[in-house]
Every structure is written in structure tokens, then in C-alpha cells.
Amino acid sequence: MGTFLYNSSIGKKLVMSVTGIFLVLFILFHMSMNLVAVISPEGYNMICELLGANWYALVGTLVLAAGVVIHFLYAIMLTLQNLAARGKERYAVTAKEQGVSWASKNMFVLGTIVLLGLCLHLLNFWSKMQLVEIMGQETNSLGFGPADGAALIRYTFSQWYYVVVYLIWFAALWFHLTHGVWSMFQSLGWGNKTWYPRLKSIACIVATIVFLCFALVVVFYFIQSLCGGACNL
Amino acid sequence: MNLTLKIWRQKNAKAKGAFETYHVENISPDTSFLEMLDILNNNLIHEGKEPVVFDHDCREGICGMCSLHINGHAHGPDSEITTCQLHMRKFNDGDTIVIEPWRSAAFPVIKDLAVDRSAYDKILQAGGFISVNTGGVPDANAIPIPKADADESMDAAACIGCGACAATCKNGSAMLFVAARVSSLAKLPQGRVEGARRAKAMVAKMDELGFGNCTNTGACEAECPKAISIAHIARLNREFLSAKFKD
Ligand code: HEM
Ligand code: SF4
Ligand code: FES
Numbered sequence: 102m103g104t105f106l107y108n109s110s111i112g113k114k115l116v117m118s119v120t121g122i123f124l125v126l127f128i129l130f131h132m133s134m135n136l137v138a139v140i141s142p143e144g145y146n147m148i149c150e151l152l153g154a155n156w157y158a159l160v161g162t163l164v165l166a167a168g169v170v171i172h173f174l175y176a177i178m179l180t181l182q183n184l185a186a187r188g189k190e191r192y193a194v195t196a197k198e199q200g201v202s203w204a205s206k207n208m209f210v211l212g213t214i215v216l217l218g219l220c221l222h223l224l225n226f227w228s229k230m231q232l233v234e235i236m237g238q239e240t241n242s243l244g245f246g247p248a249d250g251a252a253l254i255r256y257t258f259s260q261w262y263y264v265v266v267y268l269i270w271f272a273a274l275w276f277h278l279t280h281g282v283w284s285m286f287q288s289l290g291w292g293n294k295t296w297y298p299r300l301k302s303i304a305c306i307v308a309t310i311v312f313l314c315f316a317l318v319v320v321f322y323f324i325q326s327l328c329g330g331a332c333n334l
Numbered sequence: 335m336n337l338t339l340k341i342w343r344q345k346n347a348k349a350k351g352a353f354e355t356y357h358v359e360n361i362s363p364d365t366s367f368l369e370m371l372d373i374l375n376n377n378l379i380h381e382g383k384e385p386v387v388f389d390h391d392c393r394e395g396i397c398g399m400c401s402l403h404i405n406g407h408a409h410g411p412d413s414e415i416t417t418c419q420l421h422m423r424k425f426n427d428g429d430t431i432v433i434e435p436w437r438s439a440a441f442p443v444i445k446d447l448a449v450d451r452s453a454y455d456k457i458l459q460a461g462g463f464i465s466v467n468t469g470g471v472p473d474a475n476a477i478p479i480p481k482a483d484a485d486e487s488m489d490a491a492a493c494i495g496c497g498a499c500a501a502t503c504k505n506g507s508a509m510l511f512v513a514a515r516v517s518s519l520a521k522l523p524q525g526r527v528e529g530a531r532r533a534k535a536m537v538a539k540m541d542e543l544g545f546g547n548c549t550n551t552g553a554c555e556a557e558c559p560k561a562i563s564i565a566h567i568a569r570l571n572r573e574f575l576s577a578k579f580k581d
Binding site (some may be wrong): 105108109110111112113114115179182183185186187188189190191192193194195196198199200201202205206208280283284287288289290291292293294297 | 340351353403405406407413432434437438439440443502504505506507509537538540541544545546547548549550551552553556557563564565567568569570571572573574575576578
């Protein structure tokens with residue numbers, strides 16, 4: 102019982118799919134939360150206050166970390182097995198098959214970019230917010246309070262290179278989701294000829310909404326930093 | 335038509351292979367691809383050289399023997415046909431055509447362009463059948479089967495076991511083949527009874543033989559000569575997962 106989750110191909114895909122669904126739901130939550138930062142920095146800090154080092158935020162963080170780790174470990178396992186199954190000798194000539202998306206063939210590379218972006222993001226934000234509270238400190242290395250997310254956003258995205266890196270990160274996530282969001286249904290066995298075009302459209306729409314909403318916050322704060330607080334966006 | 339052919343030559347499973355270049359001349363556009371290779375082999379024999387080994391049998395698209403990866407596509411540039419149904423009119427005079435064997439760890443090269451596809455037979459032997467003798471042809475409508483189900487089953491049964499799916503898949507996955515077999519039987523009352531056992535046994539065999547894990551790229555469906563849909567893969571996933579959760 103349960104062994105099929107790591108020793109059968111379809112079981113492994115089930116784990117990939119379930120962790121993927123979980124991560125997509127988290128991303129949607131995080132995205133909605135970020136939008137508040139554009140509307141009202143004070144409101145945003147209220148949410149940061151709620152998600153400090155209390156038990157439910159810590160449990161949430163741990164579950165989320167487990168989701169990322171399992172998704173990543175299974176991605177490595179699947180990718181290595183698939184490389185081996187392809188064999189040592191490669192085709193000298195390859196061509197694009199009709200209707201096959203580029204993202205679907207590069208999920209591991211895209212996922213790795215997403216993970217690297219995530220590491221940077223944890224360094225930029227998590228280590229200066231929740232971690233500071235866990236360590237019991239009053240202020241972070243920049244001198245902000247650990248729940249002052251708005252100040253941290255303002256500081257981070259006033260530096261153009263972070264803006265560029267974050268936008269690349271979101272683009273990789275966009276590609277990953279255009280395939281991932283419909284593929285997760287197929288892996289669960291939920292899909293048919295009628296639903297494929299619908300699922301693929303939904304995936305594209307979800308990926309695009311995620312990209313635009315995350316990018317909005319970054320670009321908004323960057324532009325605001327350019328006018329040095331003179332303009333009130 | 336005059337053509338340049340770059341063909342993979344390999345003495346046996348262990349030997350290291352390489353591409354050899356050949357020229358064929360005065361090929362009629364109405365020649366089939368395999369006839370063009372017959373002409374090449376005829377020339378090679380007359381020159382006292384070793385002919386190129388390639389698989390074929392029915393030459394009418396039903397046996398699944400002819401394989402060949404031609405200019406980057408399984409079964410060549412046309413869609414929904416096998417190599418034996420491909421004609422030289424799909425190419426242009428002066429073209430260079432690269433011909434490779436199926437490349438997949440589970441399909442080792444036997445010689446030149448011929449590969450060992452017995453892995454697919456082993457998967458079939460693991461469960462792609464009905465255990466009881468179903469007798470002769472039953473009376474029409476003795477067992478009512480909804481038209482939609484019969485159609486689904488027939489579409490899946492069109493699979494000829496050619497191996498293009500695993501050969502095309504970047505993951506070397508045999509899912510489309512296994513899904514077609516599981517689906518065609520699961521949709522009929524005679525096959526339904528053993529559905530759960532069959533899905534588990536065939537997937538276990540497929541994994542054991544070293545085929546890869548499907549990541550839903552859909553490349554198999556695009557290259558399948560019988561246009562088997564990945565909707566059958568979704569059904570296989572359902573069959574397999576519900577069988578495992580019931581255990
Ligand atoms: C927060 C970020 C991420 C989200 C929202 C996400 C989402 C998804 C989803 C929904 C799927 C489809 C699951 C399925 O086909 O059943 C998927 C598949 C996959 N992900 Fe991620 N993922 C993320 C991060 C990563 C990371 C860090 C990697 C590491 C390399 C990765 C690698 C893969 C791979 C290799 C697949 C398999 C492709 C497939 O089966 O179609 N992902 N991801
Ligand atoms: S599913 Fe299509 S490509 Fe795969 S073996 Fe059957 S006929 Fe060939
Ligand atoms: S030779 Fe039988 S399908 Fe091509």
C-alpha cells in the first residue's frame with residue numbers, strides 16, 4: 102500500500118501533480134496578498150503581521166517547504182530516469198512535433214530557474230521577515246521591523262537589477278505553469294478530447310494572471326522609486 | 335529524383351554505429367520510401383556491399399514493423415501514416431534524407447535500422463488480453479454496448495504496436511501504447527472485468543523494462559501513425575490510480 106507513489110511511473114506523476122496543485126494554490130494566495138501592497142501598504146503590513154512567527158504561519162511555512170522539496174526531489178528523480186530511458190545514443194536530427202509546447206519539454210530547466218528565483222526571494226524577504234521573528238530579533242539587517250513588508254518591497258525594487266531578475270523569474274514561472282496547470286489534471290486522469298483545449302486555455306490564463314499580478318507589484322514599486330516619492334502613484 | 339541518404343549503419347547491438355552516405359538516382363516520385371530503400375539495397379548488392387537492414391512486413395500500414403526515424407520524425411514527415419505508406423513525392427529532387435533507427439533504451443538496435451521491440455510484446459503478455467475464452471463471434475446486440483464506447487474502444491484498438499510513441503517521446507515513455515491497449519479492452523464488457531488487474535500488471539511491466547515517465551508533452555500523439563489520443567493516457571491514469579487506491 103502506498104509504495105506505488107515512488108516505485109510506479111503513474112504514482113510518481115500523482116505526487117508531482119498533487120504537490121504541483123498545492124504550489125499553484127499557494128502561488129494564487131501569495132499573488133492576491135501582494136496586490137494589497139499596491140492598493141494599501143498599511144493593509145499589506147497588517148497581513149505581514151498576521152503571518153509572522155506564530156504557530157499557524159510556521160506550520161504553513163513548513164508544509165509549503167515540504168511541498169517544494171518533494172516536488173523538486175520527484176522532478177530530479179523523474180528527469181534522471183527519463184534521461185536513462187531515452188538511451189545513450191541520441192537522434193542526430195530532431196524536429197518539432199506538431200502541437201507540442203516548448204515548455205512541456207523543458208519543465209525541469211524551467212523549474213530549476215523557479216527554484217533559484219525562490220532562493221533569492223527567501224534571501225530578500227523571508228530571511229528579513231519571518232526568520233528575524235523566529236530568532237527573536239526586533240529589527241532586520243536593514244533596520245526595518247520584521248512585519249514591515251511594504252518597506253522591504255520598496256527597498257528591494259528600487260534596485261533595477263532585482264526588478265530584472267524577478268521579471269525573468271516570473272517569466273520562467275509563466276512557462277512552467279502554461280504546461281503544469283493542464284498537465285496536473287492529465288496526471289490525475291482527468292482529461293479528454295473535449296477538455297484538452299479548455300484545460301490548456303485555463304492553464305494559459307492562470308499563468309498569465311499570475312505573471313501580470315506579480316510583475317505589477319515589482320514594476321509599480323520600481324516606478325515609484327524612480328520619482329523618489331514625488332509622484333503619488 | 336536524385337537523393338543523398340545518410341543512413342545509420344551498425345553491425346550488431348554491441349558495435350559502435352555511424353552514419354554512411356549513399357546516393358540513389360532516377361527515383362520516381364511514386365516510389366514508396368521502402369521501395370526506394372529496396373532500390374538502394376539492390377545497388378549495394380550489385381556493388382558487392384552489405385545491404386542496409388531495415389524492418390518491414392505488410393507494407394500497408396497494419397503490422398507496425400516498419401520503423402525508421404526520417405529527417406527527425408518517426409515514420410517521416412507526413413502525419414498519420416507508417417513509413418511503408420510514405421512516398422517519395424513528399425521529398426524534393428536533390429534532398430538529403432537522414433535515416434536513423436528508433437532510439438530508446440528499451441529498443442536496442444539489432445542491426446543498422448532494425449531495433450528489438452520485444453519489450454512491447456512483454457508488456458502485452460503481462461496483461462493485454464482477456465483471460466477467458468470469449469467464444470466465436472457473438473450475435474449482434476447480444477451484449478449491448480453504447481456506440482460511443484464501441485467507438486472509443488475501436489479507436490484505441492487501431493494501435494499497431496509500432497513503437498513510434500516511445501521512440502519519439504523525450505522521456506522514452508511507452509504510455510501511449512499501454513494506454514491504447516488498456517483503453518480498448520476497458521471500454522468493452524468482456525475486457526472491463528479484468529480492468530484493474532490489467533492496468534496494474536501492464537504498468538508494472540512497462541516500468542520494469544525501463545521505459546520513462548510520461549510528462550504529458552503529447553509528442554507521441556503527434557507522431558502516432560494511428561493518431562491514438564492522449565485521452566487514452568488519462569484513462570490509463572484513472573484505471574491505474576483507482577485500482578491502487580482500492581488495494
Ligand atoms: C512554486 C513553484 C512551482 C509550481 C507552482 C509548480 C507547478 C507544477 C505543476 C502544476 C506541475 C504539473 C504536474 C503534473 O504534470 O502532474 C509541475 C510539474 C513539474 N515541475 Fe513544477 N512547479 C513549481 C516548481 C518546480 C521546481 C522548483 C521544479 C524543479 C526543477 C519543478 C519541476 C517540475 C517538473 C520536472 C515537472 C514535471 C513535468 C510534467 O510532468 O509535466 N517545478 N509543476
Ligand atoms: S500508440 Fe501509436 S505510436 Fe504507439 S505503438 Fe501504437 S500505433 Fe505505434
Ligand atoms: S510494413 Fe507493416 S506497417 Fe509498415
